[in-house]
Each structure stands twice: as structure tokens, then as C-alpha cells.
Amino acid sequence: MTGVGVGVDIGGTFTDLCVLDATGVVAVGKVLTTHDEPARAVAEGLAETFAKAGLDLGDVDQLVHGTTLVTNALIERKGSRTALLATAGFRDVLEMRREHRYELYDLGIELPEPLVPRYLRFDVPERILADGTVHTGLDEEYVARLGRELDARGVEAVAVCFLHAFTNPEHERRAGAILTRVAPRLRVALSSEVVPEIREFERTSTTVANVYVQDLAERYLADLERRLHGLGVRPSPHIMLSHGGIATVATAAKYPIRILESGPAGGALAASAFGTNAGQKDLLAFDMGGTTAKLCLVADGAPLVTHEFEVDRKYRLLPGSGLPVKVPVTDMIEIGVGGGSIARINRLGLLTVGPDSAGSEPGPACYGRGGTEPTVTDADLLLGYLDPAYFLGGGMVLDVAAAREAVRMRIAEPLGVSVEDAAWGIHTSVNEDMANAARVHAVERGKDPAKLPMYTFGGAGPVHGAGVARALGAPTVVAPPAAGVLSALGFLTAPLAFDFVRSARAAVLDLSWDEVDALFAEMEAEGTALLQGSAGVTHRRIAEMRYAGQGYEVRVPVRGGSWPETLVSDFTDVYRSLYRRTGPAVAVEVLNWRVVSSTPAPEVSLRPKEISAGDALKGSRPAYFPTEGGFVDTAVFDRYRLPPGARLEGPAIVEERESTVVVPPGARCEVRADASLAVIV
Known part of the structure; x- marks a missing residue:
């Protein structure tokens, strides 16, 4: 890297930024996500981060970006009005799905509504056989009439998914050409271009999802480019793909379904890079942000990749209850628990956390932005793990009283326990949920999680990392430098x-x-x-x-x-x-x-800038550890002043601007040569 590289990750609560030059990490930033205009937070975060670091945006020679835009659009049904053209007799494949119940004996199972309602799904006279031979020719006049009518009725996008088009795409290509000629305003996606492979339902679902979000993705990416160039950033951004590669804006705009899980892929890449540098090529990568927690396996220095993924699982996050997409994605388990996840008492009188999140608007109660529901961040604050005056490096002061009131009213009083016990229940419930999900994910892939180190990142990951590792049986938790924005850092390690x-x-x-x-x-x-x-x-x-x-x-x-x-x-x-x-x-x-x-992966230094001189001990504060009888005076350290080779004994807390590492009693922490914190639990 000869100039400056920037990674930008838009999450459900925060937008993260990481800036690299030839020497390593020179600046990081974290701002609240602006859901109405996601590119606005990117521009504001860049301007703020570069100004604070004394850097010039004109020196940027690469910017890699990941976003949850596509996932959110599919979940919230905010895409284009879309029609489906299918082989005669097959227009209902979106609702017939796989013709089996994903939970055989559960009468309450739910399925997501198809992205295309039935009145916009059409049987097209044509048929190609499995070997690619033409059984029934395409009725071109029918396609032309239908295209004109769809355009006149306000349809914005069309997915063309004919039987066996992956073997012979002739009819799909001809239908696409006709639609483009008679209704040039329509966006048209062909299954033979988006996902040319076997399995009718998955192929149709993926093609529909791609064209459903294409207009939104194109407009967003154009807005992003405009704002970046307005700031003085000269190169066009690259976009992170779900499987760990990057692509140009043009490619991402044509295949927006490929950026479905772009953010989590960056974190897994960074974890694998730090692990490889430390001689640990097999590991667990654990990412906990504001809305969700993700865990993936890294084997032989690379995150596992799958070609089966589901969006918008409707029923207890069970496989089979969502919209399937057949695109390469980093193979990870994702559950709805993050810093903003809301805790409540369910109908059985039990404490549950998530999957709904307070997000950035209004956010947790302690944010002071109007939120009244107790969240994981509120609980962590009440347990003493977070410093209310140093959240985001002091950029946001947390309201302890508001957090206490939310937990007291919604959790502690209904359960008849103290506020501290209620907060600890929220904290440990999240840890157990993540450990259970991670255990199943690892075992299903032939791995024993008790034998793998866990690399933790995201704003909330290092706070919960040791607790999850102990519940999982993992021997070591590693928090790389810039852990709170590690996904953004990982973007800069990805090849095209x-x-x-x-x-x-x-x-x-x-x-x-x-x-x-x-x-x-x-x-x-x-x-x-x-x-x-x-x-x-x-x-x-x-x-x-x-x-x-x-x-x-x-x-x-x-x-x-x-x-x-x-x-x-x-x-x-x-x-x-x-x-x-x-x-x-x-x-x-x-x-x-x-x-x-x-292309070859770029060679970048992942080390932070030089460690500041001075005493790393910032002071102490009470933190809650039940094994020690409750609150105990706990040493607090400045991560930016801990040199390689430093050792800490738990209980201890290590703070950096974007995240906090909790070292529980009985654990010890060592600072590695690359500035990673390794907590032996």
C-alpha cells in the first residue's frame, strides 16, 4: 500500500471506519448509522476521522465498503415492485418451496411472504428439457405483450426463471431481450446469469431477490460515490462481497445479492489474518455488534464458505423458515443478540434477550436518545464493564440512571431480583445463547470448539468474549487491535x-x-x-x-x-x-x-500505530463478578499504552475507543507482538 486505504462497514447500530497506510492502522472511527441515508454516516464518519487524525482525504488510494443495505431491504420488504416470468406450470414455485415442513410436528411454523405476490407471477409458454433440448418454443409475442402491460401497470423489475435455464439459457436470453426492447424502463434479471445452477426453488428465489433490491443498491452506490468524490476521495470504492472477495461498484450493482453478508465477511478475514500471523490457522471468529452476533470457523487460514444461505428467518431462526439465496457467503451462524438487543420477560416468566434490537434509533436506554427498553449495553454498563464517560472514547456519554431504570422496571421488579442480578442475567443469557449456537455450528462442520482459540471483535464482542469462551470451553480469547472496527479493517485484506x-x-x-x-x-x-x-x-x-x-x-x-x-x-x-x-x-x-x-490479496500491515509512552493503568472501578461475591474493585488499563509482552491478571478491564476487553477473575491476559490481547480463560 503506497497511499492510504480505508475500510467502511455499515452495521445496524454503528458505521465503522478503519484507516491504514504502509505502517499499519493509523486511525479508526465509529459513528451512529443513519438509516434514512446510509451514505451520509459514511461521509460524516470519514470527514470526522480524517480531521481528528490530521489526514488528507485526497491521499486515499483505496476504499472498501461493506453494508447491510441488501439484507435490510429484503427483511423490511423495501425493494422494487417485482414480477416473475416462469415456465408454464411453475409460477408457484416461490410458495411451494421444497414441499416439506422444516419442523414436522410444530403446527405453528411460519414462512416469509414471497417477494413477488401471486398476481405478478406469470406462466410463460415455453419448455426446455433437462438435457437442454427445446420441447416447446418460447411464445415471444406473449412475452412482448406481458412486458408492455407490466410497464404500464407500474411494475419496476422482472425476474425470468425458466426451467433448466442453467443447461440451456436460450429462452431466458431471448425473453430478456424482448422485455428490454418493449419496456426499457424495466430492470430484468435472468436466472442463467444470476445463479446458473440446479435446484428450481433456490434459483428462482435468488434471482427474484437480486432484481428486487437492484434499484435500491444502484441508487445507494451512486449516492455513495457522489458523496465520496465530494469529500475529495478520488478512487471509486470497491464493495465487499459476502464470500470474502471485493468487486467494483458496477459488479455489485448488477449482482447486489452478492453483498448480502459483506460486513461479517470482513471480520472473518481480519481474524484469519491475525490468526495466521500468530501461527493459529484454525480458529473461531466471533463478532458481536449492536444488532447481531456472528461466529464462523476459520480452517487452514481461510474462513469457510458456503453456497446456501437464508435471509429473514421467520420462526425461531430455524433453517427452512427464511428466503434462500444461492450465492457464496462466509459460512457463519448468526443470532439476534448484540449490544442493542432488547431484554424482556416472556409469557412463561423467563428472561429472554433479542432478536429485536434498539439499533441506533432510539438505541439503548443509556444512549439518552429516547430508548426505554433494557438492552445488553445497559446491562454491561450497570455491571461496571463499560465506562459511561469513555464510550466511543468519550464521544458519547452514557446515562447510567436511565439504564438502571429500564432494567429495574422491565426485568428486576417482575423477577423479584436486584438490578445487578437482573443485569448479570442479561449478560450471561447472551453468553450462553452464543455459546450454544457456536457449539452446534462447529460440531456440524466436524470441529471441536473446545480445541480452538476464539478471536473476538465488534463493539460488544470483547466485553462478552471471555464469558462465551468459558461457556464454550474454548481455551483462549484473542482481541485483535482495533477490535471494535475489525470488519472494516478486514475489508482491506481482501482480494478482488x-x-x-x-x-x-x-x-x-x-x-x-x-x-x-x-x-x-x-x-x-x-x-x-x-x-x-x-x-x-x-x-x-x-x-x-x-x-x-x-x-x-x-x-x-x-x-x-x-x-x-x-x-x-x-x-x-x-x-x-x-x-x-x-x-x-x-x-x-x-x-x-x-x-x-x-487477484492476489493485498499486503498490508495490521499493526496499530506506535504504542504511546506512559503508565497503562488508568485507575479502577467496581465491576460485577459473582464468583468474587459481587462488585470488586477492578483495575482499568489503557490499551493504547500496553506494550507487547505486558501481562495482566484478572479481574481487569482494558479499554480502547471502540471496544472494551473484560478479563474475568482467574484469567490472565498477555499482549502479543502484533498488539493483540490474548486472554487465557
């Missing part, structure tokens, strides 16, 4: 990258390598074209394989060597690592072929 897929089902032993190689070459050419102008584009080949008769696949790297025996052997190794056994003596088949095209 994009993922391509083709469905071509076949038994492995029946494959022709020449045909497979041609398929890979086609996708690699697309990747090279998309990343044109970038140096050192490389391609990683992947096969999605299964035993014949199975319903789901595992991803297997495709390497050189003898063919196809090598592919079968590699599949067996991957399968055994996941399930601790091999499958039955049946044929092995490939369903999808993938290529990940990317």
Missing part, C-alpha cells in the same frame, strides 16, 4: 474476487476431461474479463460432489494428476474429514463445477 458456477451432473467415472476442462476454461475466461485491468488473476477450480442418491454435495478442490481417480480419492478424503466415515459402495457424481477467480 468473483465466483462462477455451472451445473453439469454426471458420474465421475463417466466424465470426459476435455469437456470438463472446456467448462472450466469458459468460466475462467469470464473471471479474467470481469477482473480486467487487475494484475495476477488466478483461478481456483472446485467440484461439488456426492454419492449417487444423496440430496446434497460437498466441495472438493480440483487439482492436477490422474483423472478421474484423483477426483474420487479427493472426494473421499473430504467426505471422511466431515463425517468421520466414508459412504456406501455406490457411484460418485458431480453436480456443479465452480471457479473462483481472484
Whole structure:
């Protein structure tokens, strides 16, 4: 990096910024998210952070941005008025879904409403068979008439999802061309371009979701560019993708569904980078912000990636209750507990926390912005873990009295306990919820969480990290420098990258390598074209394989060597690592072929600026630890004055501007060479 790099992450409560130059982290910032105009918080945060650090926005040579805009638009149903064109007889696939109940014996299950109502879903006369041959030709006149009518009736976007278009996209392309000709105002998305792979419901759901948010994403990205250039930032921003790569604004605007989980991906990248530097390539990355908590596994120095994801889960966050999207995303478990999550007593008289959040408007009661509900931040403040005068480095003074009143009225009095016990109940409830979710997530992926260090970040992550680790059995908690804005920092470690897929089902032993190689070459050419102008584009080949008769696949790297025996052997190794056994003596088949095209990851220093000289001990304050009998006088340290090699004994609190690390009694904390705090619990 020759100039200045900036990472910007818009969350549900705060917008985080991190500034790097060749020497490392030179400035960080955190401002409240402006939900009415998200780009406004970005511009205000940049101007404020650069002014405080004495930096010039004209020196920025790269800005990478991640946002929750797409996720929020899908959950809140704030996208375009969208229609669906499907093969005759298949317009109801969005409501038929997978034709099974995700909870077989629960009569109260809920499903999200389809993004396209039934009166805007249309049967188009056409049919292509599974092998790509045309059974019924496309009725082009029908498509033209329908396009004119949709335009006249105020429809803004159209998703075209024909049967078997991933094998033969001819009819979709022709329908798209007709719609563009007769109704150029309409935004048109073709499933063969957005997600050209097998599984009808998921393909349709993903294509609809992409075009549903496309106008919103384009307008937001244009506003962001305008504001950045107005500040004097010369380069156009890059946008973080959900799987850990970055893309240009043009690519993100065409495929906005690819930025669905862009923020959490940045944190996982940064955690993996710090872990690799410390010789820990296998770890848990735990991110707790203002609205949600996320945890993902990092294996061999890279976050795990999945191609199955659900948005807007309606029923107890259960799989199957949301809108599925088939795009590459960082594989993580996400639960609705964050600093702003609201605590309440449920109908059974039990304490529950989340998934609803006070967000930034009005925010927790202690923010003094009109919030009256008790939240996790209110509880942490009452327990003494947060300094009311040093929140955001003193940029926001917290109201202790308001937090106490909210917890007393809504939690303590109904349960008949003290305010401190109620606050501790909120704190530990959150820790247990996250530990339980993390345990299931890790075990399902063949990992033992008790053997992995946990890297914690986000504004609330370091406060809860040790508690979650103890509940989980993890041996060590690591809080990297700039932990409160680590996702923004992680953006600057990401390469330009994009993922391509083709469905071509076949038994492995029946494959022709020449045909497979041609398929890979086609996708690699697309990747090279998309990343044109970038140096050192490389391609990683992947096969999605299964035993014949199975319903789901595992991803297997495709390497050189003898063919196809090598592919079968590699599949067996991957399968055994996941399930601790091999499958039955049946044929092995490939369903999808993938290529990940990317540029080299940038070489950046993740160290903070030089540690300030002076005594790191700021003083002490009472903090609540039940194992010690309640409140005990606890030493408070300034993280910016702790040199590498420093050691602390719990109980202790380490403060930085954007987050606070709690070291509980019985634990010890060591400052690593990269300025990370390692808490041995």
C-alpha cells in the first residue's frame, strides 16, 4: 500500500471506519448509522476521522465498503415492485418451496411472504428439457405483450426463471431481450446469469431477490460515490462481497445479492489474518455488534464458505423458515443478540434477550436518545464493564440512571431480583445463547470448539468474549487491535474476487476431461474479463460432489494428476474429514463445477500505530463478578499504552475507543507482538 486505504462497514447500530497506510492502522472511527441515508454516516464518519487524525482525504488510494443495505431491504420488504416470468406450470414455485415442513410436528411454523405476490407471477409458454433440448418454443409475442402491460401497470423489475435455464439459457436470453426492447424502463434479471445452477426453488428465489433490491443498491452506490468524490476521495470504492472477495461498484450493482453478508465477511478475514500471523490457522471468529452476533470457523487460514444461505428467518431462526439465496457467503451462524438487543420477560416468566434490537434509533436506554427498553449495553454498563464517560472514547456519554431504570422496571421488579442480578442475567443469557449456537455450528462442520482459540471483535464482542469462551470451553480469547472496527479493517485484506458456477451432473467415472476442462476454461475466461485491468488473476477450480442418491454435495478442490481417480480419492478424503466415515459402495457424481477467480490479496500491515509512552493503568472501578461475591474493585488499563509482552491478571478491564476487553477473575491476559490481547480463560 503506497497511499492510504480505508475500510467502511455499515452495521445496524454503528458505521465503522478503519484507516491504514504502509505502517499499519493509523486511525479508526465509529459513528451512529443513519438509516434514512446510509451514505451520509459514511461521509460524516470519514470527514470526522480524517480531521481528528490530521489526514488528507485526497491521499486515499483505496476504499472498501461493506453494508447491510441488501439484507435490510429484503427483511423490511423495501425493494422494487417485482414480477416473475416462469415456465408454464411453475409460477408457484416461490410458495411451494421444497414441499416439506422444516419442523414436522410444530403446527405453528411460519414462512416469509414471497417477494413477488401471486398476481405478478406469470406462466410463460415455453419448455426446455433437462438435457437442454427445446420441447416447446418460447411464445415471444406473449412475452412482448406481458412486458408492455407490466410497464404500464407500474411494475419496476422482472425476474425470468425458466426451467433448466442453467443447461440451456436460450429462452431466458431471448425473453430478456424482448422485455428490454418493449419496456426499457424495466430492470430484468435472468436466472442463467444470476445463479446458473440446479435446484428450481433456490434459483428462482435468488434471482427474484437480486432484481428486487437492484434499484435500491444502484441508487445507494451512486449516492455513495457522489458523496465520496465530494469529500475529495478520488478512487471509486470497491464493495465487499459476502464470500470474502471485493468487486467494483458496477459488479455489485448488477449482482447486489452478492453483498448480502459483506460486513461479517470482513471480520472473518481480519481474524484469519491475525490468526495466521500468530501461527493459529484454525480458529473461531466471533463478532458481536449492536444488532447481531456472528461466529464462523476459520480452517487452514481461510474462513469457510458456503453456497446456501437464508435471509429473514421467520420462526425461531430455524433453517427452512427464511428466503434462500444461492450465492457464496462466509459460512457463519448468526443470532439476534448484540449490544442493542432488547431484554424482556416472556409469557412463561423467563428472561429472554433479542432478536429485536434498539439499533441506533432510539438505541439503548443509556444512549439518552429516547430508548426505554433494557438492552445488553445497559446491562454491561450497570455491571461496571463499560465506562459511561469513555464510550466511543468519550464521544458519547452514557446515562447510567436511565439504564438502571429500564432494567429495574422491565426485568428486576417482575423477577423479584436486584438490578445487578437482573443485569448479570442479561449478560450471561447472551453468553450462553452464543455459546450454544457456536457449539452446534462447529460440531456440524466436524470441529471441536473446545480445541480452538476464539478471536473476538465488534463493539460488544470483547466485553462478552471471555464469558462465551468459558461457556464454550474454548481455551483462549484473542482481541485483535482495533477490535471494535475489525470488519472494516478486514475489508482491506481482501482480494478482488468473483465466483462462477455451472451445473453439469454426471458420474465421475463417466466424465470426459476435455469437456470438463472446456467448462472450466469458459468460466475462467469470464473471471479474467470481469477482473480486467487487475494484475495476477488466478483461478481456483472446485467440484461439488456426492454419492449417487444423496440430496446434497460437498466441495472438493480440483487439482492436477490422474483423472478421474484423483477426483474420487479427493472426494473421499473430504467426505471422511466431515463425517468421520466414508459412504456406501455406490457411484460418485458431480453436480456443479465452480471457479473462483481472484487477484492476489493485498499486503498490508495490521499493526496499530506506535504504542504511546506512559503508565497503562488508568485507575479502577467496581465491576460485577459473582464468583468474587459481587462488585470488586477492578483495575482499568489503557490499551493504547500496553506494550507487547505486558501481562495482566484478572479481574481487569482494558479499554480502547471502540471496544472494551473484560478479563474475568482467574484469567490472565498477555499482549502479543502484533498488539493483540490474548486472554487465557
